[in-house]
Amino acid sequence: MSPLTVQFSASSVPAGLPEHGISCTDPQTPKEMKCLLSQLHAAGRQDLPYARLLEGHVDAIQIIRRYSGMPGLADTLAKASWCGVWNADLPGAPLRIESGVVRGGKSFASGAGSLTHALVTTAANDPARVQLWLVDLQKTPPHIDRDWWQVVGMQASQTHRVSWSAVPAHALTRIGAPGDYAREPWFSGGALRYVAIHAGGIAALFDTVRTHLVVRERERDPHQLVRLARLFTAAETAAALCDRASDIWFSAAGEAQLAYVSHVRLAVCDLAMSAIALTQEAIGVEGLFHDHPASRILTDLMVYLRQPAPDRHREKLGKAAALGCIAPSL
Incomplete structure (x- = not known):
């Protein structure tokens, strides 16, 4: 097994990002797009689970840069964090905010337990209303169901189910407007x-x-x-x-x-x-x-x-x- 997939951790994995020199901005030219895709291709050729998490990090930073209105936040997270995007709702308990409290969770949460931050969504199945939220997973750690991801491959991606209960909504940072994620x-x-x-x-x-x-x-x-x-x-x-x-x-x-x-x-x-x-x-x-x-x-x-x-x-x-x-x- 590649060293990249032996142990993902919040402290060690981000340090590997500069090795790829990968850009976390939206490509503005064909050359920039080719550069990004070439780097992801190289990562996939080396190690598919690692590449999956790398792609999620790029996706998250691009979204934050595109919609948050806080370029400094995107720059900081790009350099010193390991981010992902968790959109699929937990069956029977979708992520939601009720009376100022975060409840429910997400499924197919790649990197759960290793990422430092995640973009999560409420109203995930409504393209016009879906809302993005940034969660600091070190300050607001979810409960992680590690028994669910029993599949023949991509085990090293640490794709689990996560959930929160009784977490105050102010622990999450709103990113963009409703519908931005599906634009x-x-x-x-x-x-x-x-x-x-x-x-x-x-x-x-x-x-x-x-x-x-x-x-x-x-x-x-x-x-x-x-x-x-x-x-x-x-x-x-x-x-x-x-x-x-x-x-x-x-x-x-x-x-x-x-x-x-x-x-x-x-x-x-x-x-x-x-x-x-x-x-x-x-x-x-x-x-x-x-x-x-x-x-x-x-x-x-x-x-x-x-x-x-x-x-x-x-x-x-x-x-x-x-x-x-x-x-x-x-």
């Missing part, structure tokens, strides 16, 4: 960040298969060479899609812009699923042993790919194509 194009466009990480995961599978074949002295097997070639094509195609999206993000607008994000998200997911199958074929059952490097990458990527509402994105893409909002080009 487009940033809400849907944020998918490009984790898609770049998925692409990095595909590259990691290529790296692992190549190393495995060399170590096992099977790098001249013609069938394995075909698999390695296909893995290379999948990894390069996924990276090229992210690179192309960096240009389209600034040259398109409205439905075309968001439809292209859906296209990249779906296409990279398809490439990743193909890469997973190729990796399993190339390495065989050996790659399913816990101590084989491929095992962790395979299971982490399988879990990370399960992003919400893929059918809705296919519908969005198909509708934009039917209306002539987007068309293939070179």
Whole structure:
């Protein structure tokens, strides 16, 4: 296991951020977008759970910078904190503020127990009313249910369920206005960040298969060479899609812009699923042993790919194509 995922802690993980030199501002040019996606791709290629938390930190700081009206706060948190965004409500107990008291909680809270700060939402399922709040998790720690996250991959992301009770509302800092969190194009466009990480995961599978074949002295097997070639094509195609999206993000607008994000998200997911199958074929059952490097990458990527509402994105893409909002080009 990578040292990055052995022990995440509030004190040690932020120190790793400067190593990536990653920007936590909204990209203003295709070059800046490509730089951000390239850095996330590199993080995903190295360690998917770490990259997941890194992406959440970037997302949180971008949101605070964009909506809070407090640039100094964003700068401070970017340099000395480890932040995340927790939006999914705890089933049966959504986060809410009642009579000046915070109640309920969040599910799929990545980095719970390690982050220093989190952006949480109330009215999470109402795009017009959803409200962002910044929580200092060291001053206002939640109860953490660590038994829930029993999945085959991404264990090191520390994705748990969290809840608060009897916490005064003034312990939270309001960020932005109602509806800001769901504002487009940033809400849907944020998918490009984790898609770049998925692409990095595909590259990691290529790296692992190549190393495995060399170590096992099977790098001249013609069938394995075909698999390695296909893995290379999948990894390069996924990276090229992210690179192309960096240009389209600034040259398109409205439905075309968001439809292209859906296209990249779906296409990279398809490439990743193909890469997973190729990796399993190339390495065989050996790659399913816990101590084989491929095992962790395979299971982490399988879990990370399960992003919400893929059918809705296919519908969005198909509708934009039917209306002539987007068309293939070179």
